[in-house]
Amino acid sequence: MPIEDFQPVIGLEVHAQLLTGSKLFCSCATTFGAPPNHHVCPVCLGMPGVLPVLNARVVEFAVRTGLALRCEVRRTSVWARKNYFYPDMPKGYQITQYDQPICEHGVLTIDTPGGERDVRIRRIHMEEDAGKSVHDAHAGASLVDLNRAGVPLLEIVSEPDIRSSEEAAEYLKALRDVVVYLGVNDGNLEEGSFRCDANVSVMPRGSATLGTRVELKNLNSFRFVRLAIDYEIARQVEVLESGGKVQQETRLWDAQRSETRAMRGKEEAHDYRYFPEPDLPPLHLEDALLDRVATSLPELPRPRFRRFVSQYGLPEDTAHVLTGERALADYFEAVALHVKDPKRLANWLQGELLRLLKEENALLSALRFTPAQLGELLGMVEAGTLSASAAKDVFAEMFRTGRAPRDVVAEKGLAQESDVGAVEAVVDQVLAACPKEVAQYQAGKKQVLGFLVGQVMRAMKGKGNPALVNQVLKSRLGE
Numbered sequence: 278m279p280i281e282d283f284q285p286v287i288g289l290e291v292h293a294q295l296l297t298g299s300k301l302f303c304s305c306a307t308t309f310g311a312p313p314n315h316h317v318c319p320v321c322l323g324m325p326g327v328l329p330v331l332n333a334r335v336v337e338f339a340v341r342t343g344l345a346l347r348c349e350v351r352r353t354s355v356w357a358r359k360n361y362f363y364p365d366m367p368k369g370y371q372i373t374q375y376d377q378p379i380c381e382h383g384v385l386t387i388d389t390p391g392g393e394r395d396v397r398i399r400r401i402h403m404e405e406d407a408g409k410s411v412h413d414a415h416a417g418a419s420l421v422d423l424n425r426a427g428v429p430l431l432e433i434v435s436e437p438d439i440r441s442s443e444e445a446a447e448y449l450k451a452l453r454d455v456v457v458y459l460g461v462n463d464g465n466l467e468e469g470s471f472r473c474d475a476n477v478s479v480m481p482r483g484s485a486t487l488g489t490r491v492e493l494k495n496l497n498s499f500r501f502v503r504l505a506i507d508y509e510i511a512r513q514v515e516v517l518e519s520g521g522k523v524q525q526e527t528r529l530w531d532a533q534r535s536e537t538r539a540m541r542g543k544e545e546a547h548d549y550r551y552f553p554e555p556d557l558p559p560l561h562l563e564d565a566l567l568d569r570v571a572t573s574l575p576e577l578p579r580p581r582f583r584r585f586v587s588q589y590g591l592p593e594d595t596a597h598v599l600t601g602e603r604a605l606a607d608y609f610e611a612v613a614l615h616v617k618d619p620k621r622l623a624n625w626l627q628g629e630l631l632r633l634l635k636e637e638n639a640l641l642s643a644l645r646f647t648p649a650q651l652g653e654l655l656g657m658v659e660a661g662t663l664s665a666s667a668a669k670d671v672f673a674e675m676f677r678t679g680r681a682p683r684d685v686v687a688e689k690g691l692a693q694e695s696d697v698g699a700v701e702a703v704v705d706q707v708l709a710a711c712p713k714e715v716a717q718y719q720a721g722k723k724q725v726l727g728f729l730v731g732q733v734m735r736a737m738k739g740k741g742n743p744a745l746v747n748q749v750l751k752s753r754l755g756e
């Protein structure tokens with residue numbers, strides 16, 4: 278059977294580090310990049326005789342994410358102890374949730390070539406992160422850094438509803454957009470604050486029984502997610518085609534060699550002896566918390582994208598860029614209040630603003646001018662008192678110094694003459710001075726118009742509104 282006759286099936290498990298100031302069960306800071314073992318205490322070091330104290334913010338973030346993903350939120354969820362040994366986990370167990378997670382049965386809508394599709398979310402639970410083993414700092418020794426031990430994570434598990442590596446990447450992008458919009462995660466795959474494991478299986482197309490799945494780890498970019506899944510689909514088809522059976526196992530993506538390789542079998546990995554965490558009571562959620570979180574949910578990226586298309590008449594790709602980042606979308610809407618033409622504004626943000634931000638490696642939050650000032654600048658372009666190219670210079674100056682646009686325009690003498698009477702006066706002078714060209718034009722040599730426009734612009738020291746100059750010239754020439 279050729280590979281096209283197999284249906285890939287994919288389910289994703291995402292671990293998202295929560296943007297809380299302190300850890301899940303102690304008050305140690307979660308700051309990234311501190312010297313090793315600086316943010317540790319008896320609780321996250323796993324000393325005997327200490328007790329975990331739940332960080333309420335983590336619960337709020339979990340509920341926020343669950344509601345945004347249209348999950349059912351459990352009024353009573355239960356902490357579980359997952360037992361395994363690893364050097365970066367001093368307690369010898371991880372506190373997580375197991376059979377009664379905080380959120381279940383959600384949905385995430387993704388884009389596919391065939392249109393929008395819903396991927397079901399199986400569950401979302403809270404758990405603590407492990408520390409980090411450092412293998413390359415010291416020859417012949419591995420070191421352990423426990424700054425990350427106890428940092429709160431959300432694990433977000435999809436149903437096996439995803440059907441291709443492209444869909445997997447779309448799902449991850451959509452999920453990342455949501456958690457970043459919610460302010461619960463920074464969405465960084467490369468630094469590992471948004472991590473993904475992919476479960477992959479194949480079955481003959483049309484089959485009702487899912488194949489045996491393999492779990493892929495170490496997928497720290499969207500590109501690797503796609504490459505690893507495609508590699509794994511081809512590998513599994515080959516195994517089946519040669520009469521073999523896919524082993525249920527965990528495989529690691531090797532980016533150097535562009536292949537997956539076996540890491541561990543499932544039997545040993547699964548012996549976690551989960552049991553209810555004896556140091557923490559079941560977690561009861563109050564209605565007040567759910568209400569508060571529900572009413573404070575921001576508009577999410579997908580509905581906002583749709584609204585940008587319908588309300589502002591933006592093309593889809595532009596709306597995608599603008600809503601891709603919440604701060605940029607907020608900024609667009611703040612300026613849109615001050616302009617007549619939201620499309621011009623969108624192009625301006627996408628072109629000039631994003632370009633300057635990138636060149637200066639600057640953040641939107643650090644802009645020196647107000648949305649109203651940018652609105653004022655675009656208003657001058659709309660009114661024809663400033664040319665689009667002069668507006669770019671003014672904008673660059675506003676970007677650097679934060680000066681008001683009208684001050685920059687006045688100082689640089691950039692204002693454009695859009696007064697009809699003033700333009701007509703100059704046009705009449707020019708026509709009187711160029712009888713030869715006027716005759717040529719009237720005899721049908723229309724390209725002479727360019728010369729006449731040039732003469733008018735020169736007389737106006739480049740400040741004539743070009744559209745107006747053209748229009749007045751033509752009407753005076755009898756068109």
Ligand code: ADP
Nearest residue numbers: 286287288289435436437476477478487488490
């Ligand atoms: P575990 O607890 O061992 O990780 P789960 O049953 O919770 O196993 O499934 C983990 C992930 O694997 C989920 O995202 C689920 O959608 C996915 N999954 C389950 N069965 C399959 C399958 N046959 N093919 C692909 N993915 C699968």
Ligand code: MG
Nearest residue numbers: 290434474492
């Ligand atoms: Mg799992």
Ligand code: ZN
Nearest residue numbers: 303305318321
């Ligand atoms: Zn601590």
